[in-house]
Amino acid sequence: MKFTLxxxxxxxxxxxxxxxxxxxxxxxxxxxxxxxxxxxxELWQEMAELGWMGLAFPEKYGGGDMTFLDLGVLxxxxxxxxxxxxxxxxxxxAGLTILDLGTEEQKLEYLPKLISGEKIFTLALSEPGYRNYxxxxxxxxxxxxxxxxxxxxxxxxxxxxxxxxxxxCVARTKPDxxxxxxxxxxxxxxxxSTLLKTISRDKLxxxxxDGVSVPKANILGQTKQAGSVIQKIIERAAVGKCxxxxxxxxxVLEMTVDYAKERKQFDRPIGSFQAIQHYCADMATDVDGxxxxxxxxxxxxxxxxxxxxxxxxxxxxxxxxxxxxxxxAHQIHGAIGVTMExxxxxxxxxxxxxxxxxxxxxxxxxxxxxxxxx
Amino acid sequence: MDFGFTEEQNKFRQExxxxxxxxxxxxxxxxxxxxxxxxxxxGFTKRVAQRGWIGLTWPKQYGGQGRSYIxxxxxxxxxxxxxxxxxxxxFADRQIGGSIVAYGSEEQKRELLPKIIRGEAYIGxxxxxxxxxxxxxxxxxxxxxxxxxxVINGQKTWTSGGSFVNYFYLLARTDPAAPxxxxxxEFIIPADLPGIKRIPxxxxxxxxxxxxxxxxxxxVPKTCLIGEKNRGFLxxxxxxxxxxxxxxxxxxxxxxxxxxxxFAKEHKLSQEPTIRTKLTQLQIEFEIGRLLVYRVALxxxxxxxxxxxxxxxxxxxxxxxxxxANTAMEILGPYGxxxxxxxxxxxxxxxxxxxxxSKGYSLQxxxxxxxxxxxxxxxxxxxxx
Numbered sequence: 210m211k212f213t214l215x216x217x218x219x220x221x222x223x224x225x226x227x228x229x230x231x232x233x234x235x236x237x238x239x240x241x242x243x244x245x246x247x248x249x250x251e252l253w254q255e256m257a258e259l260g261w262m263g264l265a266f267p268e269k270y271g272g273g274d275m276t277f278l279d280l281g282v283l284x285x286x287x288x289x290x291x292x293x294x295x296x297x298x299x300x301x302x303a304g305l306t307i308l309d310l311g312t313e314e315q316k317l318e319y320l321p322k323l324i325s326g327e328k329i330f331t332l333a334l335s336e337p338g339y340r341n342y343x344x345x346x347x348x349x350x351x352x353x354x355x356x357x358x359x360x361x362x363x364x365x366x367x368x369x370x371x372x373x374x375x376x377x378c379v380a381r382t383k384p385d386x387x388x389x390x391x392x393x394x395x396x397x398x399x400x401x402s403t404l405l406k407t408i409s410r411d412k413l414x415x416x417x418x419d420g421v422s423v424p425k426a427n428i429l430g431q432t433k434q435a436g437s438v439i440q441k442i443i444e445r446a447a448v449g450k451c452x453x454x455x456x457x458x459x460x461v462l463e464m465t466v467d468y469a470k471e472r473k474q475f476d477r478p479i480g481s482f483q484a485i486q487h488y489c490a491d492m493a494t495d496v497d498g499x500x501x502x503x504x505x506x507x508x509x510x511x512x513x514x515x516x517x518x519x520x521x522x523x524x525x526x527x528x529x530x531x532x533x534x535x536x537x538a539h540q541i542h543g544a545i546g547v548t549m550e551x552x553x554x555x556x557x558x559x560x561x562x563x564x565x566x567x568x569x570x571x572x573x574x575x576x577x578x579x580x581x582x583x
Numbered sequence: 584m585d586f587g588f589t590e591e592q593n594k595f596r597q598e599x600x601x602x603x604x605x606x607x608x609x610x611x612x613x614x615x616x617x618x619x620x621x622x623x624x625x626g627f628t629k630r631v632a633q634r635g636w637i638g639l640t641w642p643k644q645y646g647g648q649g650r651s652y653i654x655x656x657x658x659x660x661x662x663x664x665x666x667x668x669x670x671x672x673x674f675a676d677r678q679i680g681g682s683i684v685a686y687g688s689e690e691q692k693r694e695l696l697p698k699i700i701r702g703e704a705y706i707g708x709x710x711x712x713x714x715x716x717x718x719x720x721x722x723x724x725x726x727x728x729x730x731x732x733x734v735i736n737g738q739k740t741w742t743s744g745g746s747f748v749n750y751f752y753l754l755a756r757t758d759p760a761a762p763x764x765x766x767x768x769e770f771i772i773p774a775d776l777p778g779i780k781r782i783p784x785x786x787x788x789x790x791x792x793x794x795x796x797x798x799x800x801x802x803v804p805k806t807c808l809i810g811e812k813n814r815g816f817l818x819x820x821x822x823x824x825x826x827x828x829x830x831x832x833x834x835x836x837x838x839x840x841x842x843x844x845x846f847a848k849e850h851k852l853s854q855e856p857t858i859r860t861k862l863t864q865l866q867i868e869f870e871i872g873r874l875l876v877y878r879v880a881l882x883x884x885x886x887x888x889x890x891x892x893x894x895x896x897x898x899x900x901x902x903x904x905x906x907x908a909n910t911a912m913e914i915l916g917p918y919g920x921x922x923x924x925x926x927x928x929x930x931x932x933x934x935x936x937x938x939x940x941s942k943g944y945s946l947q948x949x950x951x952x953x954x955x956x957x958x959x960x961x962x963x964x965x966x967x968x
Contacts, residue, residue, distance in 0.1 A: 210585055210586065210587070210588065210653055210877060210881060211584055211585045211881065212584065212586075212874075212877075212878055212881055213584065213881075214584060215584065218584070278584060466963050466964070466965065469965060470964070470965065470966065477966075478965075478966050480959075480965040480966055481965070481966040481967065481968050482968070483952075483956065483968055485965070486955065486956060486959035486960065486965050486968075487952070487955045487956075487959065489958075489959050489963055489965060490894075490895070490898070490954075490955035490956075490958040490959045490962075490963070491955070493895065493958060493962065493963060494875075494895050494898065494899050494958075497875065497878070497895065498871040498872075498874065498875060498899070501871075501874035501875070501878060502870065502871055502874055504584055504586070505586040505874065508584055508585070508586045509586065512587075521867075522866075522867050522870045522871070525863075525864075525867050526867055526868075526871055571860075574859075574860055574863040574864060574867070575859075575863075577863045577866060577867065578853070578859050578862070578863045581844070581862075581863065581866060582848070583844075583847070583848060583853035583854075583859055583862060583863070
């Protein structure tokens with residue numbers, strides 16, 4: 210048992226933090242938020258040159274041969290820095306799915322382009338409906354037509370669809386009612402992406418597939434999948450998102466403690482008042498609980514161990530713990546924390562987005578209930 | 584990073600489980616909540632001692648096993664899982680032995696450690712007093728030098744160890760003139776000396792697990808002093824970290840958690856949405872707590888005192904146990920109030936007992952408020968009030 214980073218991971222963390230502190234200051238984060246594209250092409254290129262996109266991919270595709278756990282360390286730093294852009298979409302949602310499901314030919318075709326940063330990828334999974342996010346109930350249809358499939362339907366909350374080159378679409382094939390992941394050309398005229406305006410300004414899209422013709426060869430893995438493929442995609446995504454989230458939470462804790470030491474009222478730092486001290490103690494507990502459970506899940510995913518239970522525990526906890534942390538952070542910061550000028554909102558808004566992405570606490574409590582045979 | 588156990592550790596865990604299951608099958612005892620603090624069973628303690636499982640982390644030269652705190656955590660986790668009656672040796676094993684190892688003289692180590700390891704020394708904790716709870720340093724029990732002895736006068740309260748103890752660990756004031764933190768010393772004294780009077784305290788569960796202990800001109804040899812005179816408070820601080828560090832804060836009521844899940848399934852209550860949510864949330868919070876406690880052992884194995892980490896895990900864990908008891912009561916409804924020996928009591932009345940017992944968890948061994956202060960000031964560097 211060891212809850213601390215290896216030497217290599219510590220190195221990765223350190224260099225990532227240094228790079229992002231220098232290259233992704235809050236001023237840039239704010240600028241990019243307001244942009245339509247949602248990322249800086251320059252920063253994207255630099256990240257690719259550092260080998261970040263390819264970190265967890267095998268060398269033969271141009272990757273760094275590191276593990277999902279190592280990627281988690283990097284994702285934590287990205288969350289800490291509020292890094293905007295399609296890294297998560299490209300690498301975690303799409304790239305790891307291609308790595309998991311694709312044929313060797315498909316991997317050789319697409320992964321190098323992804324890893325070099327040349328092409329941007331994303332994954333379209335969620336669909337409209339207030340309840341059916343919670344079930345892997347896919348209604349977007351793929352109907353056979355000669356050597357192709359024709360995809361029709363709406364996907365929702367697809368990150369970065371509007372800038373992506375490739376869209377992995379999880380669809381239900383007819384008439385056999387199987388699930389398949391289709392590699393589609395995001396620039397196809399029959400795919401239209403509408404940018405949604407979200408709290409966190411992350412670039413989530415509504416994507417309409419209006420009879421998009423996709424060659425059979427573009428089915429990932431060339432086979433249809435059981436519903437369990439969706440489970441694996443969601444588990445990786447949820448844990449990856451949690452890694453970002455714990456970076457966010459950790460930074461918020463630090464900012465809040467620093468503020469409590471600095472801010473004086475009644476001739477003393479507010480951090481000397483017991484109420485504030487207890488709030489900070491509670492925040493630290495929430496952050497540490499999130500950290501260990503998230504890295505436990507990431508470690509198990511790295512080892513290829515079944516970890517549905519541990520993923521559920523990590524996300525369910527982090528989702529609610531992050532809300533407590535943000536609430537206390539705001540309470541301790543006082544009025545300045547609710548200005549746009551202060552940086553706290555950058556974190557709060559992103560924490561909310563992470564909370565509801567890939568299953569919230571209620572979703573994962575139900576997942577756990579089934580694992581427990583309740 | 585590694586969230587798994589080694590093969591040896593898995594084997595060790597299985598060995599402990601086999602032992603405990605065998606004991607239960609033989610009818611020696613049954614799984615009980617809070618058995619680590621209320622389950623006094625010298626026979627069980629001796630059988631555990633025979634396996635070499637007391638003093639696991641202590642140096643081999645004194646009869647210990649020289650093993651890691653993670654190993655001890657695996658052992659105690661299983662003891663708690665099975666609700667085993669380990670109270671006779673728990674305090675000596677958890678903290679007093681460690682104090683002797685850290686500060687004791689060679690003679691003290693050679694005399695006391697083997698006795699504890701053999702399951703023969705049952706040590707009660709004499710720290711709190713009626714006027715000194717959270718403010719432990721304001722304790723008034725005096726130990727005044729007189730020739731080859733100290734003469735002790737005063738009163739200790741909430742002295743754990745019940746009526747079985749044959750030794751007391753004692754914090755007493757040896758220099759009334761010094762600033763209060765700097766005039767305290769540690770002693771380990773035989774419990775049957777003339778002038779010592781024990782009166783059982785009955786807590787709100789109706790159990791006697793603590794005593795009031797009165798010291799009336801009790802004469803103890805100077806060899807009972809542990810470490811340096813007047814440095815006892817500082818010496819004790821590390822012990823307090825150990826006292827807070829363990830899995831018993833999270834799993835003292837594990838038999839209730841298991842029984843509740845089982846009960847809910849059997850009676851189809853777990854299909855009801857609000858109950859389902861409560862049960863899964865309990866499980867989540869348990870697993871988080873488990874990781875926090877394991878982290879404490881990892882810190883200890885690094886050689887650091889787990890000051891902030893044990894404060895965190897104890898606050899968290901005791902809140903969990905209170906929630907567990909409250910949730911059990913909610914789920915059981917009116918049946919929850921039936922005590923163990925009542926007709927119709929579900930799950931042996933464990934919910935009722937735990938509900939009452941849990942009121943004390945956030946108070947004993949450091950109140951949650953004190954511990955949050957420690958976490959905030961020592962851990963996060965916030966300025967003291």
